[in-house]
Amino acid sequence: MNFTNSVVGKRWMAFAGIVWFAYVVFHMVSLLNFHAGKEIFNDFYTWFNQLPFYYLMVAVLIFSLGLHVFTAISRQLANNKSKGVGNKKPYPKEIPRVVAWSGASTLLMFVVFHFVQMQLLDQTDLHQQLLNIFTQPIMLIVYVLGTITLSTHLHHALSNVLQTLGVSSKQNNPWVVLIVLILFFGFVSVPVSIIYA
Ligand code: HEM
Numbered sequence: 584m585n586f587t588n589s590v591v592g593k594r595w596m597a598f599a600g601i602v603w604f605a606y607v608v609f610h611m612v613s614l615l616n617f618h619a620g621k622e623i624f625n626d627f628y629t630w631f632n633q634l635p636f637y638y639l640m641v642a643v644l645i646f647s648l649g650l651h652v653f654t655a656i657s658r659q660l661a662n663n664k665s666k667g668v669g670n671k672k673p674y675p676k677e678i679p680r681v682v683a684w685s686g687a688s689t690l691l692m693f694v695v696f697h698f699v700q701m702q703l704l705d706q707t708d709l710h711q712q713l714l715n716i717f718t719q720p721i722m723l724i725v726y727v728l729g730t731i732t733l734s735t736h737l738h739h740a741l742s743n744v745l746q747t748l749g750v751s752s753k754q755n756n757p758w759v760v761l762i763v764l765i766l767f768f769g770f771v772s773v774p775v776s777i778i779y780a
Pocket residue numbers: 607610614628632641644694697698701706709713726729730733770771773774
C-alpha cells in the first residue's frame with residue numbers, strides 16, 4: 584500500500600479539501616462586498632491584495648489543490664487496479680463514478696481558468712472588470728457552471744466528512760444542504776446583480 588492509498592493519504596486529501604472549503608467561504612463572503620458598491624469593493628481588494636498574507640494564501644491554495652487532485656487520482660487508479668471485487672472501494676450507487684469525475688474535472692478546469700483570468704485583470708478597478716466579464720453570456724455560463732459543480736462537489740465531500748466523523752450518516756444532511764445553498768446563492772448573486780442592474 585502506497586502513501587496516496589493509505590489512511591494518511593486520505594487524511595491529507597481531506598485536510599487539503601478543508602483548506603479550500605475555508606477559502607471558498609471567505610471568498611464568497613468577501614465577494615458580497617460587490618453589493619456595497621464600487622468604492623468599498625475596490626478598496627477591499629486593493630488592501631487585501633497587497634498583504635503578505637495574500638501571497639501566502641495563494642501559495643497554500645495552489646499546493647493544497649495539487650495535493651488534493653494528485654491524491655484523488657492516485658487513489659482512484661489504485662482502486663481500479665485492486666484485484667477482485669472484494670478489494671475495490673464501493674462507490675455510492677446514486678452517483679456514478681463517471682458523473683463524479685466529470686463534475687470534479689469541470690470544477691478543476693473552472694478554478695484554473697478563473698484564477699488565471701483574475702490574475703490577468705487590471706486590478707485598479709476590479710468592480711468594472713467584473714461588470715465587463717459578466718455582460719458576456721459565455722462568461723455567465725462558465726461561472727454558473729463552475730458554481731454548480733462546486734456545489735455538487737461540496738455536497739458530496741461535506742456529507743462524507745460528516746459520515747467519517749460519525750456526526751451524520753445521511754447523504755442529505757440538512758446542514759450540508761444549507762451551507763451549499765448559501766455558498767451557491769452568494770456566488771451567483773454577483774453575476775445575477777449585474778445582469779439585472
Ligand atoms: C460568481 C462567482 C465568482 C466571482 C464573481 C469571483 C470573483 C473573483 C475576484 C474578483 C477575484 C480577484 C480577487 C483579487 O484580485 O484578489 C477572484 C479570485 C479568485 N477566485 Fe473567485 N470568484 C467567483 C467564484 C469562485 C469560485 C467558485 C472559486 C473556487 C472554487 C474561486 C476561486 C478563486 C481563486 C482561487 C482566486 C485567486 C485568489 C484570490 O485572489 O482570492 N472563485 N475571484
